[in-house]
Amino acid sequence: MAENGARRIRLGMVGGGTGAFIGYVHRIAARIDGDYELVAGALSSRPDVARESGKNIGLAEDRVYTSYEEMAKAEAARPDGIEAVSIVTPNHMHFGPAKAFLEAGIHVICDKPVTSTLEDARKLAEIKPKNGAKFLLTHNYTGYPLVRQARELVASGALGKLRVVQVEYPQDWLTEPAGEDNKQAAWRTDPARSGAGGCIGDIGTHAYNLARFVTGLETEAVSADLTAFVEGRRLDDNVNIMLRFAGGAKGMLWASQVAVGNENGLQLRVYGDKGGLEWRQDNPNYMWFTEFGKPKQLLTRGGSISVPPAASMNVRIPSGHPEGYLEAFATLYSQFAAVIRGEGADYESLLPGMEDGVEGMQFIAASIRSSQNDSKWTRLDEV
Amino acid sequence: MAENGARRIRLGMVGGGTGAFIGYVHRIAARIDGDYELVAGALSSRPDVARESGKNIGLAEDRVYTSYEEMAKAEAARPDGIEAVSIVTPNHMHFGPAKAFLEAGIHVICDKPVTSTLEDARKLAEIKPKNGAKFLLTHNYTGYPLVRQARELVASGALGKLRVVQVEYPQDWLTEPAGEDNKQAAWRTDPARSGAGGCIGDIGTHAYNLARFVTGLETEAVSADLTAFVEGRRLDDNVNIMLRFAGGAKGMLWASQVAVGNENGLQLRVYGDKGGLEWRQDNPNYMWFTEFGKPKQLLTRGGSISVPPAASMNVRIPSGHPEGYLEAFATLYSQFAAVIRGEGADYESLLPGMEDGVEGMQFIAASIRSSQNDSKWTRLDEV
Amino acid sequence: MAENGARRIRLGMVGGGTGAFIGYVHRIAARIDGDYELVAGALSSRPDVARESGKNIGLAEDRVYTSYEEMAKAEAARPDGIEAVSIVTPNHMHFGPAKAFLEAGIHVICDKPVTSTLEDARKLAEIKPKNGAKFLLTHNYTGYPLVRQARELVASGALGKLRVVQVEYPQDWLTEPAGEDNKQAAWRTDPARSGAGGCIGDIGTHAYNLARFVTGLETEAVSADLTAFVEGRRLDDNVNIMLRFAGGAKGMLWASQVAVGNENGLQLRVYGDKGGLEWRQDNPNYMWFTEFGKPKQLLTRGGSISVPPAASMNVRIPSGHPEGYLEAFATLYSQFAAVIRGEGADYESLLPGMEDGVEGMQFIAASIRSSQNDSKWTRLDEV
Amino acid sequence: MAENGARRIRLGMVGGGTGAFIGYVHRIAARIDGDYELVAGALSSRPDVARESGKNIGLAEDRVYTSYEEMAKAEAARPDGIEAVSIVTPNHMHFGPAKAFLEAGIHVICDKPVTSTLEDARKLAEIKPKNGAKFLLTHNYTGYPLVRQARELVASGALGKLRVVQVEYPQDWLTEPAGEDNKQAAWRTDPARSGAGGCIGDIGTHAYNLARFVTGLETEAVSADLTAFVEGRRLDDNVNIMLRFAGGAKGMLWASQVAVGNENGLQLRVYGDKGGLEWRQDNPNYMWFTEFGKPKQLLTRGGSISVPPAASMNVRIPSGHPEGYLEAFATLYSQFAAVIRGEGADYESLLPGMEDGVEGMQFIAASIRSSQNDSKWTRLDEV
CATH class of the missing domain: 3.30.360.10 (Dihydrodipicolinate Reductase; domain 2)
Known part of the structure; x- marks a missing residue:
């Protein structure tokens, strides 16, 4: 957990605008152990929804995007840019963002299934992530x-x-x-x-x-x-x-x-x-x-x-x-945070990728x- | 149940000598509702085991048999002969007794599966039981x-x-x-x-x-x-x-x-x-x-x-x-008794045959x- | 169990006419392991109910009584008289029959509570049963x-x-x-x-x-x-x-x-x-x-x-x-049968009395x- | 939840240094729905433990206190001072901090039981909180x-x-x-x-x-x-x-x-x-x-x-x-946040106080x- 003095990972999100289910779950999971700070998002491709959703979860206006390409580019360029991104769009919209962020050197947390086709999955697997960016697939029940x-x-x-x-x-x-x-x-x-x-x-x-x-x-x-x-x-x-x-x-x-x-x-x-x-x-x-x-x-x-x-x-x-679904989900998030910080060697074999x-x-x-x-x-x- | 003044059905048993599991279960099932009286048996093909087993469950000596053929013949000939028989032998020993008793006009209660081969099962199904003798297959979980x-x-x-x-x-x-x-x-x-x-x-x-x-x-x-x-x-x-x-x-x-x-x-x-x-x-x-x-x-x-x-x-x-396994088993027995007495028309479609x-x-x-x-x-x- | 060649105990019943709940339970319990044969009863004080009830469960007409006193006397006098009696009347009707049968040297199986007053219970406990007649209180859950x-x-x-x-x-x-x-x-x-x-x-x-x-x-x-x-x-x-x-x-x-x-x-x-x-x-x-x-x-x-x-x-x-309520009840009956036959020394400390x-x-x-x-x-x- | 654009409540904590159980639970509960930001603490009376604990959970050094009196005073004086405080000390240490913060006009979230004596509880109940500061008792199972x-x-x-x-x-x-x-x-x-x-x-x-x-x-x-x-x-x-x-x-x-x-x-x-x-x-x-x-x-x-x-x-x-213990706890926190913001009228009768x-x-x-x-x-x- 982040209660050991470790700094919080700066996190972005693609998808998950107001009313979405799994994006909300990912945000709670990111909060529970205090390892992340959500600072940017392309929560929707519709500008009004993106803006409103960003406001609701407290994002600064200049870090609310309407396209993941733009977000990947802008965030990679900022000195305080996001270090990791959560992709919580419908299945057919996993491949694009995952590719963009990995190639921008930003760690990716992606909802399952990894893509909507096997062909896409194989293409994604062949990408060489910049700076060794890591990939977490949220098969949350393993948590x-x-x-x-x-x-x-x-x-x-x-x-x-x-x-x-x-x-x-x-x-x-x-x-x-x-x-x-x-x-x-x-x-x-x-x-x-x-x-x-x-x-x-x-x-x-x-x-x-x-x-x-x-x-x-x-x-x-x-x-x-x-x-x-x-x-x-x-x-x-x-x-x-x-x-x-x-x-x-x-x-x-x-x-x-x-x-x-x-x-x-x-x-x-x-x-x-x-x-x-x-x-x-x-x-x-x-x-x-x-x-x-x-x-x-x-x-x-x-x-x-x-x-x-x-x-x-x-x-x-x-x-x-009793702990439940959200804590299991949070365990993936917090152990992935440890991996990102270079302290999670033991977790790499456990976390779905x-x-x-x-x-x-x-x-x-x-x-x-x-x-x-x-x-x-x-x-x-x-x- | 037999608590309505109905007479008890005279029952025999093939297999189920001392130490056998399913024969013992059939005997309890026959007793629970008081619809049967066990009066004859070919409990084993080994004479000493048959005699000892018969004695243990209170059969008269002259109604302890060592072959089911002999039993079918003798019981069919007695005025107080058995009306029904329970077949509780291993699977390959179902066909012979079932055939013999049905052809002798004695109702058959047979443990499952009906035979050890499909061929035997089909042969058995083609038999014309004497005097409309009925057949119950003890798929007891249906009870x-x-x-x-x-x-x-x-x-x-x-x-x-x-x-x-x-x-x-x-x-x-x-x-x-x-x-x-x-x-x-x-x-x-x-x-x-x-x-x-x-x-x-x-x-x-x-x-x-x-x-x-x-x-x-x-x-x-x-x-x-x-x-x-x-x-x-x-x-x-x-x-x-x-x-x-x-x-x-x-x-x-x-x-x-x-x-x-x-x-x-x-x-x-x-x-x-x-x-x-x-x-x-x-x-x-x-x-x-x-x-x-x-x-x-x-x-x-x-x-x-x-x-x-x-x-x-x-x-x-x-x-x-709570009622359990034995009561469910007993329900098949007692409802089959009603069928034998001609009072169980409603049960015929329910009882496995x-x-x-x-x-x-x-x-x-x-x-x-x-x-x-x-x-x-x-x-x-x-x- | 009575499947060891032991003879069946001749049993009577007081109470338990048609429609009664606990009498019916006692009869099933007595049948399950085959240790008893129910041969007499004062099933009701109303002659017509007693007769009808007796017929329904197969009692001979001359062993259907309308008073427990009469039954105790008559059965004690018969060479083939009952050896044990089940008392399944409402609580206030336990004391009388229990006393009568114990004093007639007939073993008693009595539903609980033993009597309707503590005073009666103490009086009953002071009776000296004839011929060492035993007393079983059917706290059936102990079975x-x-x-x-x-x-x-x-x-x-x-x-x-x-x-x-x-x-x-x-x-x-x-x-x-x-x-x-x-x-x-x-x-x-x-x-x-x-x-x-x-x-x-x-x-x-x-x-x-x-x-x-x-x-x-x-x-x-x-x-x-x-x-x-x-x-x-x-x-x-x-x-x-x-x-x-x-x-x-x-x-x-x-x-x-x-x-x-x-x-x-x-x-x-x-x-x-x-x-x-x-x-x-x-x-x-x-x-x-x-x-x-x-x-x-x-x-x-x-x-x-x-x-x-x-x-x-x-x-x-x-x-x-699964075994259930009736089997637990039957265990009391069959172990009491062993006690009656002089083979149940190990059970005496277990059976409620x-x-x-x-x-x-x-x-x-x-x-x-x-x-x-x-x-x-x-x-x-x-x- | 704070996902409606509402600002986060600035929170402090008394007790809950590294190794403590219930303080850790309170911190997770405060994080889950994103309604609070933990910014100050008197986590221990031992300066070294307080400092280390504060560092571990990311507090600024100047907001790590070793006495709750000092903390109440200092935070009440800051323009960005805490609005609410969680008291997670052993029972006999509830009264003092609760009194101090309520009198400083800071909302109190207090672990149960409210105090270690009835006398203390009554005294606490008589305090007039400054500026209408509210009191939540974390009977978490009600959540x-x-x-x-x-x-x-x-x-x-x-x-x-x-x-x-x-x-x-x-x-x-x-x-x-x-x-x-x-x-x-x-x-x-x-x-x-x-x-x-x-x-x-x-x-x-x-x-x-x-x-x-x-x-x-x-x-x-x-x-x-x-x-x-x-x-x-x-x-x-x-x-x-x-x-x-x-x-x-x-x-x-x-x-x-x-x-x-x-x-x-x-x-x-x-x-x-x-x-x-x-x-x-x-x-x-x-x-x-x-x-x-x-x-x-x-x-x-x-x-x-x-x-x-x-x-x-x-x-x-x-x-x-499944949701569990932490979510139920978090519900008290997030609904109390709504009360603090003046949006939780419906919750006031529900929340233990x-x-x-x-x-x-x-x-x-x-x-x-x-x-x-x-x-x-x-x-x-x-x-």
């Missing part, structure tokens, strides 16, 4: 303390050789057709703005990334059955996928935006030949861990004698005092191709 | 009150048009190799006694049947990936399946015997365009029901004003007083074929 | 496997020296006034039939007995605040009690029949200086056990390597297959007196 | 969205006339004796620093305040039994209390620091003649609500058609994305007196 604990338990061998991975992410908010007036729904169900995947890109990638982050298993191939249940919807709203991992482990991934009664039910279950673990995002301060033949244990953020807290956790308050972004797009592309080919097993490296 | 409630909710349209079905049945008891001294494990992992499927036949069929019973959806095809994780095991111990139903609904089925931390985690979740429901076997007296846009409701056995208890429930005691048995075998066969063909979608009606 | 496990954990010292006991039993079925047509409610809210206590006698005693059974702590005194919330109700429907135990442990007991949303929420929590445990009746196959400084463990009926199943458990089926009955009445009397004296601490041995 | 919802449900009459209140707050961190090296434990178990109450002051008051906040019931009297279980401990570590409310409702309150297996188990249950609700702090985004005779409903932060979200909620992100502080001390004093008088019912207004 939960118990998710970190899960990863360390797997790595420690406590589960033995992994066999079975079950991951799911059901929601219900797109159960009915959504009009253009529902801003969040509108762009997510529009191929032009969201990319080729609907549910798979919006939340399927979160589920996939979570499974990969915790297990470390390399994915070999997917067999997918994607469906758009709501009449007239052009992108999938339900995703059934079987997974094969290197080394023989098998998995299933279910993501849905039409599963009535589920708000945000991300859940991961992993089983090896010695143990198993189970974690749910909607009550994220707890995780089940079972050693074969022994009773199930309920791990909490505080750890215990037999299972110490993961070294990588960013625990702010004692267990029993460009490589995860490209793999996420491969996962989407392979799943869509498999689904179009009657669920034929499709390798991630062949798309 | 849970909330499962009945779920079926009626779906049928009533409370969920709208169904879209998504998620069913799973994880266990962990076969996580490690099991020797021949583990009697339960030994036959279940032996193709000669269990049939071509391992986990899929033992518990996958339960999960499949449950989904079918509640949703009423017709299965079109399956895409399966079956695995034997434990070294040396000849039958699958983990089952990943995607399902396609007539009318467009999609599903996933996961069954596992190597998911550490799961004792008997059968779970069904069904989502339609108006509502969703979720039920778990390990806490079976509760079910989540959600109407889209309203809070989740926790239904109990007692029902409520807005959701009356299912007419088909066989509720013995007030809700809050020969048709369900054949379909279960089709499901197994199609899944195995799909898995052998790289998870190719395989129709149930093409196996 | 749950995990409750047995809890008792053994405490006795083993796994919790250390006990400090804190929290027990509660909320229901909501008497939230509104109940008319005489609600048979169950009518007698329970009538001092003449139920005794001086309402909620405290009906369910408070269950909670109290459960805490005593598990902890083994001797109660010193109670401070009670009893309330009748529903207008016109003559007996308490909500019970707040603080407890002091010998040795310094403290407790709280809450019982309510007006706690909307609670069906039958009996819960026990016990904490010592080394560990704690928590158990709920509405999901009775699980229990939390925590060693101080370690993660919470979820114990199941099956036990585990570190916490073996309680020797006293009467486990019928593998864990994960006359002493527990008297103490339960002391608990009720002391609580009522305390409540009448502005919650003054009142010793159980001074009432 | 949880579902707690606000609970309060509005009760006020709306959805539960009918209240009858029963059950509130509890079990922890286990003081199960064993704590040495002086455990800073958090040391002052909390020391009468000189903590006040006359131990567990009752630390967490009992939170439980009491929560019950009062949600129900609005006026407390008449308490009957208490306080215990110090750990040898050598001078203050209570377990609190059993019965409550009587005006209008006839009854309650129980249990707080414990020795309940092994409980991290921070604050729980409130409220029952009226029409409905009931149940909420737990360790999974705070959910609340059970039951209308009598209908199924239990699981309310979430998002509300629903039938139960709209409480107007007073400060919901940042969609339900399903001086009156709640005095009542909390009355509750403590009455409970201690009752416990010393053998649990005699003691009125809050007679201490």
Whole structure:
């Protein structure tokens, strides 16, 4: 945290004007640990909205921009220019800003998925960032303390050789057709703005990334059955996928935006030949861990004698005092701040980055191709 | 229940000698509601075991048999002969007794799966039972009150048009190799006694049947990936399946015997365009029901004003007083007794029978074929 | 269980005519393990009801009685007379039959509370049963496997020296006034039939007995605040009690029949200086056990390597297959059958008996007196 | 939130030097919504600790103080002086700073309990704050969205006339004796620093305040039994209390620091003649609500058609994305900021203040007196 005397990172934001959801989340995440100061923004391409939004969050007038190109140029030129930028636009608007800021030597914090097409993702990955500018992809669920604990338990061998991975992410908010007036729904169900995947890109990638982050298993191939249940919807709203991992482990991934009664039910279950673990995002301060033949244990953020807290956790308050989604998000921000300051070497391998972004797009592309080919097993490296 | 003055049905049993698990369960199920009197048995083919087992459960010596053929013949000839028989042998030993007793005009209560091969199942289905003898397949999970409630909710349209079905049945008891001294494990992992499927036949069929019973959806095809994780095991111990139903609904089925931390985690979740429901076997007296846009409701056995208890429930005691596995099993027994007495017309469509048995075998066969063909979608009606 | 070749005990029943709740429960409990054969009954004092009820459950006509005195006399005289009797009448009708059958040398299984007054309980305790006839008080919650496990954990010292006991039993079925047509409610809210206590006698005693059974702590005194919330109700429907135990442990007991949303929420929590445990009746196959400084463990009926199943458990089926209220009740019946046959020495200390009955009445009397004296601490041995 | 263009409040802090728990929590709470800027502090009375702590959190050197008197004076004199101050010292050090800053016309945010003695609380309440300076007592649990919802449900009459209140707050961190090296434990178990109450002051008051906040019931009297279980401990570590409310409702309150297996188990249950609700702090985004005779409903932060979200909620992100302890705390801070700016009229009745502080001390004093008088019912207004 920035409570160690470290200076605050000067931050800008692209997207996230008044009324936007994820931009607001990023701003809170940037504030929680006090590592950033938001000083500039291209919050909207509409000048009036940009101005009003900038005023609302306290930006100086001369640092409110209406184009990210202009912002990248101007900020890079200022002696007190931003050191990092958060990109919180719809998916198809990630590539441009990410490229511009990286090439301007400004660190990038980008919402997921990294781009709207695999091709863009690969292009972005080939850019040589100026001055070693870093890239953070906000797969925020990896910031939960118990998710970190899960990863360390797997790595420690406590589960033995992994066999079975079950991951799911059901929601219900797109159960009915959504009009253009529902801003969040509108762009997510529009191929032009969201990319080729609907549910798979919006939340399927979160589920996939979570499974990969915790297990470390390399994915070999997917067999997918994607469906758009709501009449007239052009992108999938339900995703059934079987997974094969290197080394023989098998998995299933279910993501849905039409599963009535589920708000945000991300859940991961992993089983090896010695143990198993189970974690749910909607009550994220707890995780089940079972050693074969022994009773199930309920791990909490505080750890215990037999299972110490993961070294990588960013625990702010004692267990029993629940932390949530915003704190997990903030952990990515504050650990990335440490990386920017050159103090975060331990975090670099933990924080999701460009490589995860490209793999996420491969996962989407392979799943869509498999689904179009009657669920034929499709390798991630062949798309 | 038999507390209405109805006479008790005279019952026999094939298999279920001392030490057997499922035979013991059937006997308790037969006793709970007082509708049966167990009076004869071919509990073992080994004479000493048969005699000792018969004595332990109070059978008269002259009604302890060592062969089911002999038993069928002798009992059919007695004026006080058995009216029904429970078949609780390993899978490959279902066909013979079922055929013999049906042809002797004795009602059959048969553990699942109906046979060890689809061919046998079809042969059995073609038999003309003497005197209209009936057949009950003990897919016992269909006897849970909330499962009945779920079926009626779906049928009533409370969920709208169904879209998504998620069913799973994880266990962990076969996580490690099991020797021949583990009697339960030994036959279940032996193709000669269990049939071509391992986990899929033992518990996958339960999960499949449950989904079918509640949703009423017709299965079109399956895409399966079956695995034997434990070294040396000849039958699958983990089952990943995607399902396609007539009318467009999609599903996933996961069954596992190597998911550490799961004792008997059968779970069904069904989502339609108006509502969703979720039920778990390990806490079976509760079910989540959600109407889209309203809070989740926790239904109990007692029902409520807005959701009356299912007419088909066989509720013995007030809700809050948990009933369990044995009572659900007993409900099949007591409702089948009503059918035998000619008073159970309403139950006939509810109780699993020969048709369900054949379909279960089709499901197994199609899944195995799909898995052998790289998870190719395989129709149930093409196996 | 009676599956060991043991003969069935011949059983009679007093009370429990058609439509009664607890008599029906006792009959199922007597059937589950096959240790009893119900052959006689004084099911009602109204001849027509007695006859009809007897017929419904298959009693021979000559063993249907309309008075318990007559039944005790006649059955004691028959060579094939009943060996045990279940008393399932309202509380004020326990004393008479219990006395009559014990004095006739017939074992008694009596629903709780033992009588409707402490005076009666003490009188009953002074009777010398003929031929050493035994007495079982059906505090059925002590029959749950995990409750047995809890008792053994405490006795083993796994919790250390006990400090804190929290027990509660909320229901909501008497939230509104109940008319005489609600048979169950009518007698329970009538001092003449139920005794001086309402909620405290009906369910408070269950909670109290459960805490005593598990902890083994001797109660010193109670401070009670009893309330009748529903207008016109003559007996308490909500019970707040603080407890002091010998040795310094403290407790709280809450019982309510007006706690909307609670069906039958009996819960026990016990904490010592080394560990704690928590158990709920509405999901009775699980229990939390925590060693101080370690993660919470979820114990199941099956036990585990570190916490073996309680020797006293009467486990019928593998864990994960839920057993419930009826099985716990049946365990009392089958273990009492073993006692009757002279094979149940190990069970005698476990099964609730006359002493527990008297103490339960002391608990009720002391609580009522305390409540009448502005919650003054009142010793159980001074009432 | 401050994202509406409102200026940030200049904030100071008394206590909360490096290593302190609750000061850190207050700082995060002040940051989350961006309504405050921390610019001054008397973080410690030890000059070196004060300087180091101030540097760590980015204070200018000339605004690091070692005495609150000096700080109040100096800041009140600066044109850019602090407008509000957070007091996060041990209990016995609340009175002095609160008085000093209120008299200097600086708004006070004070951790609970308001003081260490009732006498001090009353003195503080009599102070006339300069320029109408406001006072916030951080009973942070009142900031949880579902707690606000609970309060509005009760006020709306959805539960009918209240009858029963059950509130509890079990922890286990003081199960064993704590040495002086455990800073958090040391002052909390020391009468000189903590006040006359131990567990009752630390967490009992939170439980009491929560019950009062949600129900609005006026407390008449308490009957208490306080215990110090750990040898050598001078203050209570377990609190059993019965409550009587005006209008006839009854309650129980249990707080414990020795309940092994409980991290921070604050729980409130409220029952009226029409409905009931149940909420737990360790999974705070959910609340059970039951209308009598209908199924239990699981309310979430998002509300629903039938139960709209409480107007007073400060919901940042969609339900399903858990918010926690820090967000609830932050809600008090941001709504108090609105009050300071003159825009928070609606919040004034919601935010805990001086009156709640005095009542909390009355509750403590009455409970201690009752416990010393053998649990005699003691009125809050007679201490």
